Amino acid sequence: MRKRTPLFRLSLAGLAALLAAPVPAAAEVLKATLIAPADDPRMERSRIERAYLGHPGGPLADGVALAIDEAKFELEAAGAEVALASAPAASVEAARAAAVAAEKGGAAVLLTDLPADWTLAVADAVKLPVLNLSDASDRLRQQDCRARLFHLVPSERMRSDALAQTLVARKWSKLLLLVGGSPQDAARAATAQASIKRYGLQVVGSKAFKLSADPRERDLANPLLLTAGSSYDAVWVVDSDGEFARMLPYRTVLPRPVVGDGGLVALAWHAQFERYGAPQVSRRFAKAAKRPMTALDWAAWMGGKTLTAAAIAAPKGPAAAWAQAVAKSALDGSKGTGLSFRAWDGQLRQPMLLSDGQGVIAQAPAEGVLHPRDVLDTLGADAPEKLCSSAR
Template sequence: MTWSAWCLCVALLLAGSTSAAQAAGAIVTLKATLISPADDPRLERTRVERHYLGHVEGPASDGVQVALDEAQFELQAVDAAVALSKQPADSLEAARTAAQAAERAGAAVLLVDLPTDWTLAVVDAVKLPVVNVGDPADRLREKDCRARLFHIIPSERMRADALAQTLVSRKWSKVLMLVGPSAEDQLRAATAQASLKRYGLQVVATKAFKLSGDPRERDLANPLLLTAGNAYDVVWVVDSDGEFARGLPYRIVLPRPVVGDAGLVALAWQAQFERYGAPQVSRRFAKAAGRPMTAADWSAWMAGKALVAAVTAAPKGPAAAWAKALADTPLDGSKGGILTFRPWDGQLRQTVLLSDGQGVISQAPVDGLLHPTNVLDTLGGDAPEKLCKTTR
């Protein structure tokens, strides 16, 4: 038999076996729908161009798709597949409608990158497991938690705890807090203060800042005036918008570090992380998306990996089976160790990276910190706190 004839025979055999497997219904397909905002204000051109550290710089679909593309060989090996559809929503009601339509169309899992109230509307409108890709709001893990809601992105409390642990490890015990004017800033400041209290750090003063075109309010945006009159080891800035915070380092009265939303920032991911295969992950994403991988992109990538892990487990049955597969399957996030979802609030346990934007300075949990069961549970709400009342 000639070489070409042998290749033809092999091809025919492979095609026949594939067709037979498909005819027998052997391929398990997980249908998933990603719901994200239409005309997302976080992706407004001038905001993206400023590259605020820790802010979203591209659509969540980029990270999810990279994860699914990477997993094709793994999926084919177990006769499985993930079918992802994308649905934009321009309002809470539109998000709810999109979720219900996806459920009717046979989706088994929903991914959401939505504002907090929109996410809750989606979860309450369907019986499917929902994976929160991008909202760090603590209320989704606490008073407004849901049994079928899973969270990839670290919560605000996790990020605040990571920073507080870092301050303790460096013996920076006296903290001056600068807080922005928005309602989100007020909530995040309260979270930061809870973390500081948890780790025995002292807030020497809390001062409000405000960026304004009103000449009468210009002193409220003056770093020298805001940081004068107190003795402190570190300045913690809470600025959800990001514009004030980015100009704060090196402009304060005392030669002290800045943390929070500028200076040293707690992140889920940093493109210059150099351990655990992270450089390869960042390079693959940059090649596919044409931009560096951010914390939001890592979270979306992990959501895609969670889908792959669930369908690889090949559950059969109602939505509860897919929810169990998501909850029980450990994940590798290229940050060291195995990542799992906490049973009490659905949050993905993970290392948090501390970065100045140029590289990774340190990681949390910090070395030497102890916990009765899992040291990763020192970041965020722990089980004994019972902040989430939902039974899973």
């Protein structure tokens, strides 16, 4: 008769083998904190309802959270985890304090949806990587750059280069430039003129406009008066507020296209982009956030993807490994090519979308534009133009 081994003996043997097996080290949690303005005027209901192109459509935490949720299976497979916290700030001092508190609380990466000066205060207050989700100021990439500051949102120079390439491709070489009266408009107009010069376009006239409730100043925002007296192929409008630019198309003296902040606008994303898996991204966001995905939402989504990429690359940490992984992240932004951060200014190189608000009309870099290393570096300040002295 065949002797049978007692089940109890097998259980003890199995238990002994289990206890002898090496126990995998527990993964560290990559903690991140998003710092955003308290009582953000950009989130005021009437501005959200107007849906100006390039302006936020809702809180950027929605895009970050979506990216982390989408990566949950990859995170689980790698034994990694990302935890996101939010910190509202009512002033630059509050933003700096929130950054210090987050670092003391174990945060390994900070994300910011803040004005330029607030972003710099955060970056200077900590020794952590800081992901800028929303401020497009070129000075953050140039003279005011920081070694640990990375930019998911395209710079103003990237937007204006994308427009200039599109104008060159269509042979609309003579431009009428209309500029608003704010300091931000003045800085952005200088950026636009740098792109116009870079791509060999010509400004045949430059005029200032002003929106005012004063009847005596009504003519300062009259499209017919502003666009008379010149021969041009297109009107380039610089209007950070967005109200004047929105009403300019189809109201010019000559039947010409409007570009810039109205008409044809260069964006990081549009919900009607229909290539490279983009519709699926936009649908997932709309389902989660109950609103269309804007360009800033895409930048926030990429910020979340940067966090998850760093966590997967270094599931056990430490913070130094996560910081290194952030800088070396190779990301898929559903734009048809791999995206990475530029070494000289921390900017995420990426294609740009040209939209009239209804759909995507074109993409940049435009066809035929060349570069010795990476054609994406034709958008924004290239390495030879860098003013950033911070070592990365």
